[in-house]
Amino acid sequence: MTKEPGDSTVHSSVMSKEALEYLNCSAGGRYVDATLGGGGHTQRILEATKPDGQVIAIDADDAAIDRVKKKLSSYEDRITLVRDNFRNIKEVLAELNIDKVDGILFDVGLSSDQLDSTERGFSFSRSARLDMRMDRRLEVSAFEIVNQYGEEELASIFYRYGEERRARAVARAIVAAREISPIETTEALAGIVEGVLPKRRHGEKKSHPATKVFQALRIAVNDELNSLEEAIRDGIELIASGGRMVVISFHSLEDKLVKGVFREFATGCICPRDVALCACGRLPRVKLLFKRALSAGAEEVLANPRARSAKLRAIEVI
Numbered sequence: 001m002t003k004e005p006g007d008s009t010v011h012s013s014v015m016s017k018e019a020l021e022y023l024n025c026s027a028g029g030r031y032v033d034a035t036l037g038g039g040g041h042t043q044r045i046l047e048a049t050k051p052d053g054q055v056i057a058i059d060a061d062d063a064a065i066d067r068v069k070k071k072l073s074s075y076e077d078r079i080t081l082v083r084d085n086f087r088n089i090k091e092v093l094a095e096l097n098i099d100k101v102d103g104i105l106f107d108v109g110l111s112s113d114q115l116d117s118t119e120r121g122f123s124f125s126r127s128a129r130l131d132m133r134m135d136r137r138l139e140v141s142a143f144e145i146v147n148q149y150g151e152e153e154l155a156s157i158f159y160r161y162g163e164e165r166r167a168r169a170v171a172r173a174i175v176a177a178r179e180i181s182p183i184e185t186t187e188a189l190a191g192i193v194e195g196v197l198p199k200r201r202h203g204e205k206k207s208h209p210a211t212k213v214f215q216a217l218r219i220a221v222n223d224e225l226n227s228l229e230e231a232i233r234d235g236i237e238l239i240a241s242g243g244r245m246v247v248i249s250f251h252s253l254e255d256k257l258v259k260g261v262f263r264e265f266a267t268g269c270i271c272p273r274d275v276a277l278c279a280c281g282r283l284p285r286v287k288l289l290f291k292r293a294l295s296a297g298a299e300e301v302l303a304n305p306r307a308r309s310a311k312l313r314a315i316e317v318i
């Protein structure tokens with residue numbers, strides 16, 4: 001039986017050792033953990049920056065903030081918890097009168113606390129009202145998208161964010177089903193998707209046929225890719241020279257985005273090769289700490305299967 005998260009977290013942090021190593025924290029430094037979740041990484045940063053390091057920890061989810069407030073109460077004077085979307089990182093720091101920080105960590109996606117919570121409607125394996133909002137103040141949940149968006153728009157979400165090849169067929173089936181009655185639950189939606197994309201035969205890859213559609217909906221509800229891109233771009237401007245940014249992501253669309261933005265900021269002169277003197281004057285703003293994304297080690301993946309798809313990238317601001 002899966003534990004239902006309540007006051008305590010069931011989330012195991014992913015790639016903590018690597019995240020801490022590349023964040024290169026030191027006592028007296030000021031760091032942002034942009035994805036507080038269960039507070040595991042935040043706690044490690046607090047420990048690594050003893051006795052006086054400061055952490056500003058952000059999460060859009062009120063439940064995460066409430067849980068960690070209790071869990072990390074002994075660090076009260078060194079931690080500031082902020083409930084906001086990390087896309088507002090500039091405003092969050094301005095509000096706290098902070099100009100520059102020494103490092104920012106992103107560990108994006110969902111926590112196990114969110115996935116395991118029936119009421120949040122993130123998982124097709126738990127019957128719940130379709131929701132999927134990380135921030136429950138958002139006006140549009142998965143229910144509105146599934147029941148109100150047009151067929152074309154649904155197909156585009158499933159194709160773009162889920163890379164679902166049969167996106168059109170799934171969208172068509174959803175529109176047909178909701179003409180009979182609204183699609184209220186995760187179970188109902190998973191059933192409709194299964195009708196279009198039958199379960200894979202025994203022995204083939206085991207992912208549930210609704211995996212991609214649920215991922216796509218979650219990304220759309222929370223505008224995840226745009227939020228991440230805005231936060232990385234603004235975050236780089238907020239890091240002091242020599243400071244670092246570390247991003248851990250869990251699917252290829254996110255990693256592609258991180259790689260692209262990091263490369264853009266790491267690129268200097270863009271003049272044509274045959275020009276003898278640089279005319280663009282462009283200088284690299286960051287240094288890539290390594291070229292290929294790091295993955296979790298075999299031991300960690302064995303202990304925590306969620307780590308299997310993690311990719312970690314890191315940069316240093318010049």
Ligand SMILES: C[S@@+](CC[C@H](N)C(=O)[O-])C[C@H]1O[C@@H](n2cnc3c(N)ncnc32)[C@H](O)[C@@H]1O
Pocket residue numbers: 011012013014034035036037038039040041042058059060061064084085086087107108109110111134224227228
């Ligand atoms: C994978 S968990 C982080 C786990 C955390 N690093 C730990 O060690 O426990 C991701 C967390 O980031 C939050 N999150 C995801 N996207 C966000 C966004 N755009 N703004 C704010 N929080 C976000 C989620 O609500 C979730 O709690």
